[in-house]
Structure formats: C-alpha cells, structure tokens
Amino acid sequence: MSEHDVLNPKVMPHDPERATLEGKNKFLGFWFFLGGETVLFASLFGTYLALRNSTNGGMASNELFGLELVFIMTMFLLTSSLTSVYAMYHMKNNDFKKMQLWLGITVALGFAFLACELYEFYHYIHEYEFTFRSSAFGSAFYTLVGFHGGHVVFGLMWILALMFRNAKRGLNLYNAPKFYVASLYWHFIDVVWVFIFTVVYLMGVL
Amino acid sequence: MSNSIAQNRSFGAAMWDYLTTVDHKKIGIMYLVAGGFFFLLGGLEAMAIRWQLIKPENDFVSAGFYNELITMHGTTMIFLAAMPLIFALMNAVVPLQIGARDVAFPFLNSLGFWLFLFGGILLNCSWFLGGAPDAGWTAYAPLSTISPGEGVDFYVLGLQISGAGTLIGGINFLVTIVNMRAPGMTYMRMPLFTWTAFITSTLILFAFPALTVGLFLMMFDRLFGSGFFDASMGGNSVIWEHLFWIFGHPEVYILILPAFGVFSDVFSTFSKKRLFGYTAMVFATVLIGFLGFMVWAHHMFTVGLGPAANSIFAVATMAIAVPTGIKIFNWLFTLWGGNIKINSAMLWALGFIPSFTLGGMTGVMLAAASADYQYHDSYFVVAHFHYVIVGGVVFGIFSGLHYWWPKMFGRILDETLGKITFWTFFVGFHLTFFIQHFLGLMGMPRRYWVYLEDQGLDFGNLISTIGAFFMAIGAIVFLYNVVITSIKGEKAGADPWDGRTLEWSIPSPPPHYNFTQTPLVRGLDPLWIEKSEGRKGMTPAEPLSDIHMPNGSILPFVMSLGLFIAGFGFIYQKYDLAWLSLVFIGMGILLGSMLIRSLKDDLGYHIHKEDLEKEARK
Amino acid sequence: MADKGTEVHEELDYHKYKKKEEMKRQVITFALMIVFTIIAFGMVVSGLDKLFIIPIILVLAAVQVGFQLYYFMHMSHKGHEMPALMLYGGVFIAFLTVLTMLVLIWW
Numbered sequence: 068m069s070e071h072d073v074l075n076p077k078v079m080p081h082d083p084e085r086a087t088l089e090g091k092n093k094f095l096g097f098w099f100f101l102g103g104e105t106v107l108f109a110s111l112f113g114t115y116l117a118l119r120n121s122t123n124g125g126m127a128s129n130e131l132f133g134l135e136l137v138f139i140m141t142m143f144l145l146t147s148s149l150t151s152v153y154a155m156y157h158m159k160n161n162d163f164k165k166m167q168l169w170l171g172i173t174v175a176l177g178f179a180f181l182a183c184e185l186y187e188f189y190h191y192i193h194e195y196e197f198t199f200r201s202s203a204f205g206s207a208f209y210t211l212v213g214f215h216g217g218h219v220v221f222g223l224m225w226i227l228a229l230m231f232r233n234a235k236r237g238l239n240l241y242n243a244p245k246f247y248v249a250s251l252y253w254h255f256i257d258v259v260w261v262f263i264f265t266v267v268y269l270m271g272v273l
Numbered sequence: 274m275s276n277s278i279a280q281n282r283s284f285g286a287a288m289w290d291y292l293t294t295v296d297h298k299k300i301g302i303m304y305l306v307a308g309g310f311f312f313l314l315g316g317l318e319a320m321a322i323r324w325q326l327i328k329p330e331n332d333f334v335s336a337g338f339y340n341e342l343i344t345m346h347g348t349t350m351i352f353l354a355a356m357p358l359i360f361a362l363m364n365a366v367v368p369l370q371i372g373a374r375d376v377a378f379p380f381l382n383s384l385g386f387w388l389f390l391f392g393g394i395l396l397n398c399s400w401f402l403g404g405a406p407d408a409g410w411t412a413y414a415p416l417s418t419i420s421p422g423e424g425v426d427f428y429v430l431g432l433q434i435s436g437a438g439t440l441i442g443g444i445n446f447l448v449t450i451v452n453m454r455a456p457g458m459t460y461m462r463m464p465l466f467t468w469t470a471f472i473t474s475t476l477i478l479f480a481f482p483a484l485t486v487g488l489f490l491m492m493f494d495r496l497f498g499s500g501f502f503d504a505s506m507g508g509n510s511v512i513w514e515h516l517f518w519i520f521g522h523p524e525v526y527i528l529i530l531p532a533f534g535v536f537s538d539v540f541s542t543f544s545k546k547r548l549f550g551y552t553a554m555v556f557a558t559v560l561i562g563f564l565g566f567m568v569w570a571h572h573m574f575t576v577g578l579g580p581a582a583n584s585i586f587a588v589a590t591m592a593i594a595v596p597t598g599i600k601i602f603n604w605l606f607t608l609w610g611g612n613i614k615i616n617s618a619m620l621w622a623l624g625f626i627p628s629f630t631l632g633g634m635t636g637v638m639l640a641a642a643s644a645d646y647q648y649h650d651s652y653f654v655v656a657h658f659h660y661v662i663v664g665g666v667v668f669g670i671f672s673g674l675h676y677w678w679p680k681m682f683g684r685i686l687d688e689t690l691g692k693i694t695f696w697t698f699f700v701g702f703h704l705t706f707f708i709q710h711f712l713g714l715m716g717m718p719r720r721y722w723v724y725l726e727d728q729g730l731d732f733g734n735l736i737s738t739i740g741a742f743f744m745a746i747g748a749i750v751f752l753y754n755v756v757i758t759s760i761k762g763e764k765a766g767a768d769p770w771d772g773r774t775l776e777w778s779i780p781s782p783p784p785h786y787n788f789t790q791t792p793l794v795r796g797l798d799p800l801w802i803e804k805s806e807g808r809k810g811m812t813p814a815e816p817l818s819d820i821h822m823p824n825g826s827i828l829p830f831v832m833s834l835g836l837f838i839a840g841f842g843f844i845y846q847k848y849d850l851a852w853l854s855l856v857f858i859g860m861g862i863l864l865g866s867m868l869i870r871s872l873k874d875d876l877g878y879h880i881h882k883e884d885l886e887k888e889a890r891k
Numbered sequence: 892m893a894d895k896g897t898e899v900h901e902e903l904d905y906h907k908y909k910k911k912e913e914m915k916r917q918v919i920t921f922a923l924m925i926v927f928t929i930i931a932f933g934m935v936v937s938g939l940d941k942l943f944i945i946p947i948i949l950v951l952a953a954v955q956v957g958f959q960l961y962y963f964m965h966m967s968h969k970g971h972e973m974p975a976l977m978l979y980g981g982v983f984i985a986f987l988t989v990l991t992m993l994v995l996i997w998w
Contacts, residue, residue: 074876081906085970088452092377096448098974099478102981103440107482109985110519113992114490114501114512121507123500138932145928149921152963156914160907199499203507206499210490225871232872241874254964258956264928265952269935270945451973478977479984511996519988566984570995578995 074240079161084247086240093244101255108259111214112266115207119271123202126195128271137268140183141260147176148257151250158246163237166246170230173253177223184216208267215263218256225249293825295379296785300386301364302681305674307390308357314397315349316748318342323705323741326734329726339722340407341424345397347410348428351524352435353393355666359531360386360442362673363470365681367446369776369783370467372455372792377448379823380875385442387833392435395840399427409720411517414502414510418494423844429492430840434833436481436488443477446470455775456814457794461555464774464798465548468555469534472562473527479566480523487516496847511576518569526565529661530558532669533600536622539676540604542770543619544611547798550603557596557603564593574645583642590640597633601626617691621672624699625664632660635710650720653713659706671695671751678758679765683782687762690754694747701743708733708740773798778811786820789885820880828866835862920962927951 073087080086085094119128154169188209191197199209226249233242291299321342325333334342368376376382399405406428408417417425450463450471463471491513493499500506502513541548548554570578570586604626615623635657639645648654671694678686712733717724724730768777778800779788790813796802803811839859845852931948961967966975 078903082970092448092452095451095973096378096381096444098971099444099447099977101974102977103444103478103482105978105981106479106984106988107486109981109988110483110486110516112985113989114486114516116989117509117512117992117996118501118507121500121509123505123507134932134936138928141928142925145921145924148959148963149917152917152921153914156910156917159910199493199497203500203503203509206493206501206506206508210493210499210501228868228871241876245871251964254959257963258959261952261955261959265931265948269931269948272935273941273944447977475977475980479980483984483988509996512992515988515991515996519984519991566987570991582995 076240079238080240081159083158083161083238083240083243085244087244090240090244093248097248097251101251104255108214108262111211112262115211115267118203118207121203121207123204125201125205126197128204128208128267129273131191131195131197132268132271134268134272136183136187137264140180140187141264143176143180143183144257144260147173147180148254150176151253155247155250158238158243161238166238167230167234170226170246174223174226174230177219177226177253181216181219181223184212184219212263212267215256215259218252218259222249222253222256225252290825292830293827295375295383295823295825297364297368297376297379297382298681298783298785300382301361301366303386304357304361304364304389305681307386307393308354308361311349311353311393312358313748315346315354316745318346318349320741320745322346323738325722326724327738328735329731330723334722336722337404337407340409340720341405343720344407344409344412344424344428345400345405348396348406348432349393350662351410351528352432353389353396355528355662355670356439357389358670359473359528359666360389360439362466362535362670362677363446363473363531366673366677366776367467367470368449368453369680369779369787370464370774371450371453371458372775372788372794373449373453374787374791374820375453375823376445377452378445380826380829380870381441382445383826384829384832385438385445387829388438388441388836389435390438391833391837392431392433392438394431395434395837396427396431399424399431402427411521412491412513413517414491414494414513415504417491417513418502418510426492426495426844426847429488429495430843433485433488433492434836434840436484437836438833439477440481440485443474443481446474447478450474455788455791455794458775458799459794461552462794462797462799464534465537465551465554465558466531466534469530469537469558472558473530476523476527476530476562476565480520480527483516484520487513487520490516492843496843511573514573514576515569518572519566522569522572523562523565525661526561528666529669530561532625532666532673533558535669535673535676536604536625537607538774539618539622539672540607541798542676542772543614543616543622544608545614545771546607546611547773547801548603549606549609550599551797553599554603557599560596561593564589564596568593571640571642571645574642575649580642587640587642591637594633594637601630616675616688617686617695618672618675620692620695621668621675624695625668625672628660628664628668628699628702631707632657632664635660648713650718651713652709652717652719655719656706656709656713659702659709663702663706671698676770677776679769680776680781680783682759683765684758684762685765685769686758687754690750690757694751694754696747697743697750698747701740701745701747704740704743705737706740708736712737768800771804773801775799775811778803784888786822786880789820789889790817791815817882817885819882820885821877822880823877824875826870826875828870832863832866835859835866838862917962920958924955924958927955 083090085091150169150173154166154173157163157165157169197205199206229242229245229249291303294300321334322339325331325339364376364382368374403422404424406412406420406424408420408425408428412425412428417428450467454463490499490501494501494503494508500508502508502510504510537548537554568586568590570582571590574583574586613619635653639648639654639657675686675691678684712730715729717730724734765781767780769781770777775792775794778792792799792811793814800811803809836859839856842852842855842857842859846856931951934944934948960978965971966978
C-alpha cells in the first residue's frame with residue numbers, strides 16, 4: 068500500500084485525528100503545549116493582578132472600561148468556539164465541505180472579535196490617552212490582552228492557511244490532525260478570554 | 274535514500290547533512306559540540322574571575338568587565354552549556370532506551386537545537402558589540418532595567434530565543450516517551466535515565482513559560498518604555514524576581530534530574546545488579562519534580578516576604594532532602610554486594626555521591642530562612658550551588674559521556690586519560706569550592722570584583738584559584754582524550770559494558786533507523802533478561818518490514834536564523850526605528866518558513882525491507 | 892468481504908448516531924455558557940456588593956472553562972488521560988503563580 072492509500076482510506080476511521088502515529092503525536096504534543104500556555108497566561112494574569120491598581124495617577128480601570136463592547140466581543144468568541152466544534156463534528160463525519168464552511172464562519176467571527184479589540188485599543192489611546200507607557204497598569208493591561216489578541220491573530224492565520232492548502236484535495240489522515248489541533252488552539256483562546264473578561268473587565272469595573 | 278550512507282561524501286555534503294538532519298543521534302552530537310563549546314567559553318570566563326580574585330585588590334580586569342564576566346559565566350553555564358549537554362545525552366539515548374526509531378517530532382527536535390544555538394550566539398555577540406550583560410545571571414530589576422548599553426538586551430533576546438528551543442525540545446521528549454515506547458516497555462520498565470528525562474521535560478514545560486513572560490516584560494521595559502519593574506510608573510521589581518525564580522528553581526531540577534538518571538544507569542550497569550529500589554527511585558524523581566515547583570521563594574528570603582511565607586518555603590525546601598536522601602541510599606544499596614567495576618564512568622558516579630551530598634547539606638542549611646539572612650549573597654551560596662551543579666550535573670555529564678560515548682561514536686574513550694581527567698577535576702573542584710564555604714562564612718560577598726588585604730580572605734582565595742586551574746587541566750585532558758579516541762580509539766562493539774538496557778542491543782553507532790525490528794520488552798533491564806536466559810539479543814516484536822523515516826529539512830535552521838536577525842532589530846530599534854526593518858525581515862523569514870512548512874506535505878520516506886536485509890548481511 | 896462491509900456500515904451508523912447525540916449536548920453546553928456569561932455581566936451591572944459578586948463570577952468562569960475543556964475540547968473522551976494530567980499540572984503552577992502575585996509581592 069502506498070502512502071497515498073494509507074492516508075486516504077475508503078472509510079474514514081472513527082477518530083481521524085488520531086488514526087496515525089503522527090496524528091497521535093501531534094494531538095498529545097499540542098495538549099502538552101497548552102499545559103505550558105496555561106502557565107504562560109497565568110504569569111501574565113498574575114502580573115496584571117499585581118499591577119492593576121498601579122495607575123500612576125492616570126486612568127483607573129473603572130473609569131476606563133465599558134462593558135457593552137466586551138460583551139459583544141465575548142459573544143463573538145464564544146460563538147466561534149461552538150462553530151469550530153461544528154467543524155470538527157463534520158470532520159469526524161468526513162464531510163469536508165461542511166467542515167470548511169463552519170471553519171469559515173469561525174474565522175469570520177474571529178476577525179469580528181479582532182476588529183472590536185483594535186477599536187477598543189484605538190479608543191483608549193485616542194480618547195483617554197491611556198497607552199502601554201502610561202503606567203504599570205497600562206503596560207500590564209495591553210500586554211495581557213495583547214498577548215491574547217496575538218494568539219487570535221495567529222490562530223486565524225493558521226486556520227486560513229489550512230483551509231486554503233486543503234481546499235482542493237479534501238480531508239485525509241495527514242491533514243485531519245492539523246485541523247483538529249488548530250481547533251484545540253482556538254478553544255484554548257476562548258478559555259483564556261473567559262478569564263480575561265472576568266478578571267480584567269468585570270472585576271475591573273467593580 | 275538508504276544507500277547514500279555508504280557513499281563517500283565531501284565536507285560540504287556532510288555539512289549540509291548536519292544542517293538539515295532530523296536524526297536524533299546527529300542532533301545529539303550537535304548539542305554535544307555546541308554545548309561543549311559554550312562550556313569551554315564559560316570555563317574561560319570562570320578562569321578570568323578566579324585570576325582576578327587570586328590576590329587582594331587585583332587589577333586584572335576592571336569592575337565593569339568583572340560584572341560582565343560573572344553574568345556571562347552564570348548565564349552561559351546554565352543555559353548554553355549544562356542544558357544542551359543534558360539535551361545531548363537525552364537525544365543520544367532516550368529513543369534507544371525505549372526502543373523507538375526516532376523522536377516524536379524530528380523536525381521540531383532540529384528546530385529546538387537551532388533555536389538554542391542561535392540564541393546562544395546572539396547572547397555572545399554582545400561581547401563584540403559594546404559589552405556583555407552585566408546585571409548578574411539573575412538580571413534582577415531595576416539593576417537590569419537601568420543597565421546602560423545593550424548588554425542586558427542581548428541577554429533578554431538571546432535567552433528568549435534559546436528558551437523557545439528548550440521548550441520545544443521538552444515537549445518533543447514528553448511525547449516521544451509517552452507515545453513511542455516499544456511493545457512491552459511499560460512506564461515502570463523504563464530505565465531511570467528515561468524516567469528522569471521524562472520528568473525533566475515536564476518541568477521544562479511548566480517552568481519555561483514563566484521565564485518567557487519574565488523576559489518579555491523585561492524586554493518591554495528596556496526597549497519599549499513599559500513600566501512593569503519601574504517604581505516611578507507604579508511598577509514592582511519583585512514581580513521579576515518571582516517570575517525568574519518560578520522558572521529558575523525548577524531549572525535546577527531540570528539540570529540535576531537527568532544527571533541522577535545517568536548515575537542510576539551507571540551504578541546498576543557497573544555493579545552488575547538491578548537498580549536497588551527502582552520503584553522508590555521513580556517515586557523520588559516524581560516527588561523532587563513536584564516539590565521543585567513549590568520552593569522558588571527560598572531564593573528570596575531576604576526580600577521581605579514576611580515570616581509566614583518564609584516559613585512555608587523553608588519547610589517545603591527542607592522536604593526535598595527526603596526524596597533526595599532516598600536516592601542517595603538507593604545508589605549505595607545498588608553498590609552493596611555488587612560485582613563492582615571501577616572505570617571512568619563509575620569514578621564520576623562515585624565522586625558524585627559525597628560531593629553532591631555536601632551540596633545538599635548546605636542546601637538544607639540555606640533553607641533555614643533565619644540563617645539565610647547570614648548566608649545570603651555570600652560565597653557560602655556560591656560554594657553551595659557549585660557543589661550541586663558541578664558536583665551533580667557536570668559530574669553526571671562526564672559520567673554519561675564516558676558511559677555512552679561508545680554508543681554515540683563507536684569508540685571507547687581512553688581509560689587512563691579518563692581517570693586523569695577525573696582525579697584532576699575532582700581534586701580541583703573540591704579545592705576551588707570547599708574553601709569558599711568558609712570565605713562566605715567569614716563575610717566575603719559574592720559578585721565583588723576585589724577584596725581587601727589582611728581580612729583573612731587572601732589565602733582562601735589563592736587556594737580556590739589554584740583549584741580552578743586543576744579543573745581546567747582536567748577539562749583539557751578530556752578534550753585531548755576526545756581527539757585521541759576519535760583518531761585511534763578502541764572500536765566498541767554493540768555492548769562494551771555488558772549493559773542491561775535496550776541501547777546496548779543495537780550496533781555502535783546505531784544505524785539511522787536505530788532498530789531493524791522493534792524489540793519486544795519483557796521487563797525491567799530488558800537486554801539483561803534476554804542475556805540471562807541465554808539469548809544473544811532482543812526478540813523482535815514485529816516481522817522485518819519497511820521502515821518509515823522522516824525527511825531532513827533546512828527550515829529549522831532558516832527559522833532560527835530569522836529570529837536571530839529579528840533579535841538584532843529588536844535591540845537596536847531603541848536608537849533608530851530604521852532598525853525595525855531587521856525585525857520585519859527576520860520575522861518575515863520565520864513566518865515564511867513556517868508557511869512553507871505548513872503548505873508543503875512532508876510524508877517522509879521508506880527504507881525497504883530488501884535494503885535492510887542487504888545491510889544485515891554485510 | 893461483504894459481511895465485513897455491512898459490519899463497517901453498521902458501526903459507522905452507530906458512530907454517526909453517537910456523534911449526533913454528542914453534538915446536541917454541545918449545543919446545550921453552548922447555551923449554558925451564554926447564560927453564564929449573561930449572568931456574570933448582569934451581576935456586575937446590577938451594582939451588588941463587590942465581595943458577593945467576585946467569587947460568583949470567578950466560579951462561573953471556572954465552570955465555563957470546564958465546559959470548554961470537557962465538552963468542546965473532548966477531554967471527557969477516552970485517550971485524554973495524559974492531556975488532562977499535563978493540563979492540570981499547568982493549572983496547578985498557574986494557581987501558585989497567580990496566588991503569589993496577589994499576596995507575595997511586597998508592597
């Protein structure tokens with residue numbers, strides 16, 4: 068059997084993302100990476116919590132944050148998490164077209180989230196002159212939220228690259244793990260956001 | 274592909290082979306060469322430090338240059354020498370010990386190496402570009418944030434890049450050990466070295482992200498005007514200390530645990546006995562790894578965290594003596610009644626036990642928070658951590674190199690030279706550092722470039738410097754040994770030590786696919802079991818069939834080069850934003866390579882059954 | 892061969908059915924997450940006491956993350972023992988780190 072036949076079986080296995088050794092390795096390695104990412108974000112959260120009141124006489128969090136935009140952003144990201152679940156559901160049913168469709172929706176929601184975030188930063192900088200260099204609080208805020216935003220950007224590029232690369236040839240056992248792992252990454256971005264909206268914004272306006 | 278091995282190749286082709294290789298054995302050799310180079314560099318810095326301190330008020334180097342020397346000595350030895358040398362052993366041995374043909378992520382393995390190397394080179398470029406970092410290897414803020422010039426910027430960027438490589442390497446080994454074990458190789462049948470590599474990789478996974486964040490914050494403070502550690506902007510420099518030590522303390526265990534693994538394998542092989550208390554050894558390793566995360570604040574007793582915090586961290590620190598003690602006793606019991614053969618590998622292991630025990634004992638002394646107020650930042654601390662890092666990690670690396678050299682290179686290191694190395698280095702080590710305990714207790718602070726005459730420090734420092742020269746001679750003899758061995762060393766068979774574990778069941782050096790047929794493991798010390806039942810080698814777990822191997826790639830090298838270029842851009846953009854172009858070029862190279870990697874299918878290739886049979890007949 | 896064909900087919904149908912069932916649960920999970928989010932935002936807007944709100948919204952966040960991990964990221968499925976171990980390892984270090992930054996930075 069050639070490599071091609073092995074990777075394109077007539078009947079897709081139950082868990083296509085873990086059907087090959089490479090797939091199993093990717094799956095496990097990426098989960099471990101998320102364990103490390105947990106510590107990375109915890110360090111950023113910790114730094115933010117330590118410095119959240121260090122406003123250096125500038126704007127404080129409860130004067131700065133508005134909840135409307137944050138709520139909308141949360142809805143975008145939360146929904147995109149569900150749509151990527153749908154994408155993986157169709158992957159497991161070997162329905163490539165529907166998977167691409169749902170991934171497309173995920174990406175669109177991701178871009179909407181990103182646009183809101185950029186608007187928010189722009190707003191703070193121009194309306195309130197609250198920047199990365201205003202105070203330790205400013206540095207910590209932009210770093211934490213910015214790291215998350217950077218993850219969103221990377222996730223979008225990643226999913227788009229996968230979608231374009233595989234648009235013509237469809238699903239096989241070589242790219243199924245890649246799609247799956249990218250979706251894990253996307254969920255993790257949402258996990259981090261849940262804590263950001265709770266700890267940074269909700270606790271920030273209290 | 275497979276018949277290319279036999280061909281004679283030019284130097285260029287060999288070079289290209291190493292630049293593109295994803296073979297864990299070759300990557301191990303590259304880690305060894307690069308780590309060895311940085312070890313010599315760090316050693317040279319150490320010699321300069323000791324020469325400066327040979328007599329009171331010496332003026333061999335200036336105060337500023339002395340600061341650069343101590344900073345680079347520590348940073349180089351920890352990040353660029355000890356870590357890669359540990360990785361060299363892990364790459365060379367772990368896949369063989371678990372009966373795997375390769376690691377889980379050969380491409381990432383190569384990327385990890387090149388990131389480490391380019392990070393290390395970037396850091397050392399600072400010597401030629403206006404001065405090395407000078408804020409100590411711990412780079413405490415605000416000393417580091419206000420340090421003029423670009424030295425600390427090189428520290429931040431260099432460590433960030435090489436740290437990313439280490440994290441990648443750690444994840445690779447975790448998945449390799451979880452997923453790639455041969456049939457029958459259960460967790461509780463893994464050799465201790467594999468176990469310690471596993472726990473070390475876990476620690477890397479959880480510890481390095483804290484350093485990543487710390488370095489990012491420092492970079493933002495120094496290069497982009499943020500205020501994390503700047504009190505005038507409301508920042509807090511203790512945050513750096515916490516982040517650094519949340520990483521930094523596990524880092525110590527990252528280094529020492531694989532050394533423990535080496536000693537366990539060496540003791541059991543050369544005592545011709547199964548490791549005493551295998552289960553307890555595994556348990557102790559896990560426990561050390563776990564406790565290693567809960568003690569970082571013992572580096573910060575004098576910061577003023579308060580008596581409650583200090584007490585908690587003091588007790589947790591002392592608790593680590595328990596699993597470490599378990600290990601020491603198990604090694605002694607492994608020796609007890611064994612058929613002991615003392616050679617170079619064994620000498621290093623035997624020398625380790627008293628040396629490390631001394632270091633552990635001063636560790637418990639330092640753990641007593643109230644007493645630590647006296648010891649803090651004195652030569653007592655310097656003596657302590659050299660006893661654990663040199664007496665533990667460096668001894669372990671030497672022991673491991675003597676033990677696995679035949680497997681890595683197919684030749685046995687010269688025994689006489691090996692013994693000369695051990696004795697000069699061992700005596701030199703104790704001469705250098707034992708006296709430093711007392712220098713510290715007499716009040717000599719660390720990191721000072723001079724001391725005054727007639728304060729009782731003169732003689733001790735002289736002895737210490739003399740000891741350092743003995744260590745240097747030992748290192749040089751070892752280098753000579755390596756050269757001589759590679760020219761006319763004794764050729765090693767597959768199993769020169771009458772070994773117990775899987776790596777000794779295959780030729781030395783192994784073929785690039787390691788195992789022609791995956792072995793079937795039937796217990797702890799699998800090769801020993803087969804030998805004691807009268808068989809010559811392992812029973813295969815599969816029929817002879819095609820072997821799937823990964824393709825080589827130049828991309829890891831290119832990606833690391835991209836980050837290296839971007840590093841310069843990040844540093845110099847603080848003077849002129851035009852330097853940002855380098856950031857864009859470097860990051861462009863990185864992201865472009867990542868895109869190529871993700872767009873181009875890499876399915877690997879097969880070594881055919883017929884070729885394997887041909888090779889077997891040769 | 893034909894026998895095996897139908898067997899595979901039946902198995903496929905079974906898996907398809909199971910996946911569909913799971914997908915239904917996913918949607919319910921999603922609805923709950925939305926509800927939790929609205930409760931959290933609503934409580935903050937309501938202007939209740941700080942000490943009352945903060946623990947509750949933190950618990951809501953933790954539960955949401957649990958949903959993400961166990962349902963959306965399938966951690967409840969077989970073969971996730973090592974991922975769970977490493978993730979919880981990370982969470983443990985994360986907890987220590989955040990706690991430290993809250994109480995041990997010496998103002």
